Amino acid sequence: MSLDAPIACDDDAGMIAQPYQLYIERSDPAKNMARYYAMQIGQTLFGEACLTRRWGRIGKHGQEKQHVFEREEEAVQRFLELVKQKRSRGYRPPTTLA
Known part of the structure; x- marks a missing residue:
């Protein structure tokens, strides 16, 4: 067996399908x-x-909480619920000054 031969491996099986991240502010x-x-x-x-x-307050470390789910779909569902809740409370993406 050659060390240079490509080996098929399925490392992507447990990976997150796409990145989900969000940063919003309320001022x-x-x-x-x-x-x-x-x-x-x-x-x-x-x-x-x-x-x-x-x-937390802008410019401060604030608080952090982690929720672990067995399936990615459950995490995405909770993510979207929180986005809806925060938007209803007035959180929006930060505005950039040009």
Whole structure:
């Protein structure tokens, strides 16, 4: 057996199908409010789908919580539910100043 011969391997079987990540902000100077909310779906060392959420005041580390799911579809469903909830509360993508 040659070490140069290509070996077929199915490493993609447990990988996340596509990247899911989001960063949104909510600001109201009248209330001295400047918050952010970030989410992403990744994979644990054991191949499970992991939804990581981070939130807090803009410019600060804030808090973090991770949710582990057996299937990627469950993580995506929770991701989309949270996006809908945050948009209804006024979170939007950050505006860039040109």
